[in-house]
Amino acid sequence: MPNKKDYKTVVAVINALPGHDEEIEQGLGDLALKVKAEPGNITFKPYRNLSESHSYIVYEIYQDETAFLQHVNAHYTRSFNKMLETTAKGGKSQVLEVSDIL
Template sequence: MSTDQVTLYAEFTAVAGAEAEVEALIRGYAQAVRADPGNVAFDVYRRVETPERFFVFEAYRDRDAFNAHLGDEAGSAFNAKLRPRIVEPQSVLSFLTPVTES
């Protein structure tokens, strides 16, 4: 793992009744993000104990790749569709730093 790599997770909660729509949106968006040259990982999960909660593990080659991801039109379109379907005002991001080398 490069020390320049940007690693994070995003979490959000689908509003009641919108779980399937949110899952469909994130599935389509995941395909687009994974095609980005600077993307290392974009793995989407639903919490077992609270399936309305989504967890997305993301990694990007470096800060430039992450910034390109943030400025991507596909991301803007995805977030515009996602916002009215989630409880939070936006995805909650948590940035990570490695403790051990892989």
Template sequence: MSTAPAGGREFMPRIGAGLPPGERPMIAAIRSIPGHEGRLAAAVATLTAAVRREPGCLEFRAFQDVADPGVLYLYEIYADTDAFRVHLTTDHVARFFTELARHSRTDAKALVQLVELDVP
């Protein structure tokens, strides 16, 4: 799978070796190219429906910024790092990377790996 469909941007996130075991939460902020907001939102909706059917996906939710409709946020939780790795190999993710190249200013840095705070 190509990690840079257009413009030399990298879309495939790097998965660090130091991630803790267990659930793999993350969030991504995706910024559309002006005038491409609707097409990017449609691509995100298509991706969301497909990812929710993945066996390792525990949660996948898409949000639009109220103040800036050209910014979309993806909140994702996978069962573990291996489930996230499988997610990255799917055809729907490859298609989404192509749509990101066409309709956004985003690259792999938009995805932030999270670790839940241990709060008693």
């Protein structure tokens, strides 16, 4: 197992356009099943943001940058991101790279 410092951790924020929550939730559910099977994936957890309606947050951890790039370039990830072009505000998710402070 790689050193925790090598992990690539990101938080993706998706803000659904009106009327597209169900489509995004279904897409996240389908995507999660595939991403969790990736050899370099450690965590992929989609959440509904209870503080802001029509908003979703995905917490993701990968073994390293290479595993993350393999995830980003997977056909199912590209397909999900293509769907966001017409279902999410701004046409995409906002991806924030984060790191542990403890």
